[in-house]
Amino acid sequence: MKQDKISGKAYDSRLLGRLAKYMRPYQGIFWVSVVLTILLAAVAPALPMLIEYTLDNYILNGQYKGLNSMLIVMLALLVAQTIIRYFHTLMTNTLGQSVIRDIRIQVFEHITxxxxxxxxNTPIGRLITRTISDLETIANIFSEGLIQIIGDLLQLVVIxxxxxxxxxxxxxxxxxxxPLMLWATYIFKEAMKSAFQDVRLWVSNLNTFLQEHISGMAVIQYFAREEQEMKKFDAINKEHRNAHVRANWYFSIFFPVLEIIIAIATGLLVWYGSKQVLADVISPGVVVAFLMYINMIFRPIRELIDKFNTLQMGMVSAERIFEVLDTNEFTPNTGTYRPEHIRGAIEFKNVWFAYNDEKWVLKDVSFKVQPGETLALVGATGAGKSSTINILSxxxxxxxxxxxxxxxxxxDYELTFLRKNISTVLQDVFLFSDTVKNNITLQNPHITxxxxxxxxxxxxxxDFIMRLPTGLDYKVQERGATLSAGQAQLVSFIRALVHDPRILILDEATSSIDTETEILIQSAIDNLMEGRTAIVIAHRLSTIQKADKIIVLEKGEMKEMGSHQELLALDGYYRKLYDLQFTSAGI
Known part of the structure; x- marks a missing residue:
């Protein structure tokens, strides 16, 4: 399968600068978080200092009077630290979730x-990874990364x-x-950079595989490919597991090394501090306080590594997110023309079109459709029929x-205005997991x-809608799974009509409908098309015999154009298609 792009950078101030712009609406929360961070750093050495003072001035001197007061002060300090830490965690998480909410909205709007x-050219699973899991990783930059790193550094300096x-x-x-800790930290940082990139890579690949194969489950089961696809999934899943195991392996090596370094520092303190106490150079309270300081300076360093990895992983995700946001594959929307009324006259003038380079799908296509006329496009698969309607919209x-x-x-038309005046019924009907009504209106409140x-x-x-358990409020499952193919097609037909377009496009719209349902639609089509320009794509020539014009396409070129009777009289491409279809149907 196609591999996701691996980020080449572990840290980028430019990315942080772009992320910082999303904090502007939440400056109040940000500065409250900063103040709380400073408070946490300021009160961090207070408890060891109080313990040192209490031990030297009260306990060792046998002065128990006032000891209770010192204990109350220590308890109050612990309560204050707890409250400050609570609000600090609340504020930083609120900031992170607020920022990614805004980014997620922007990403979704950008994608649409x-x-x-x-x-x-882009797997859907990859976009899902960007919009969900990559954004959650970015949230950690604010809740567990950047501000926490600043707080740990500040606490380290104060202590x-x-x-x-x-x-x-x-x-x-x-x-x-x-120095030993700094060297171990550098080695660990470089190893984790690669490991985190691999983790994000295989998360994206796993999401892509699952999305594609769950959507295509019917094909897998039709062809009994369950075992083979399971093997592919197992291979991807193993790579995903191995990436996580490799990252955790680095953690399992690094943190025991840190514990050894802390133990060495503790041993040196006990050895030297004891000598100083015995020599009456320092008091026992100082040694006790320094034993607490050891944990306080090495814990932030240890957590700095963890937070730096969070920041590093967030940078990888941020780069992926901004890669999507920097994608400029938009349909140019420079037009501003919005007339009060569209008549529906369509003209193609020497149109050439290719999806890639100059592998032409349409070659020098020219035709006119007058307002209210019905144009039918026929031809073999790949002739360019669907491409014709895609470029029209x-x-x-x-x-x-x-x-x-x-x-x-x-x-020259405003893009949204243009598309609102063109409704399309596709062969492959897509219905959302929602009510029949919402699938028809697409949440347009103006449709009654x-x-x-x-x-x-x-x-x-x-009739079929009224037979549903709750009528228009009946909830269909994803892609209309609880409706028959014909019923789903009819819902999409209604959806096109209620938006009252001036141009109606039917792309193989009756291909999934049974004969009885097709007769119902065909009997209503004359009324439906009245006053509208219609373009119909159909393999079944019986559905387009009443069209005003029929164009025969072959390999992107127009071969014939005329009415049904005119094309039959030409005894050319259309006649061959007609005879082949009706002969094979036994007519």
């Missing part, structure tokens, strides 16, 4: 505006300052193993020629139940 060519002020000799003794851009709507180039019912009656779908 990309041209279809982008989706032709080291207090330690040097208290006894610089003890401080230097404790810091003897520090500007899902793809033509390379040569011009397409006019009411005499105006379609590129009366309009839906009238459209349903016109296409002969009213």
């Amino acid at each position: 505006n990309l041209r279809l060519k982008y989706f032709d 080291l300052g207090v330690m040097f002020y208290t006894d610089w000799r003890l401080t230097l003794i404790i810091l003897i193993p520090m 500007r899902f793809y851009e033509i390379q040569k020629g011009q397409i006019l709507l009411d005499g105006v180039d379609i590129r 139940d009366e309009q839906i019912i009238n459209a349903a009656k016109r296409v002969g779908a009213y």
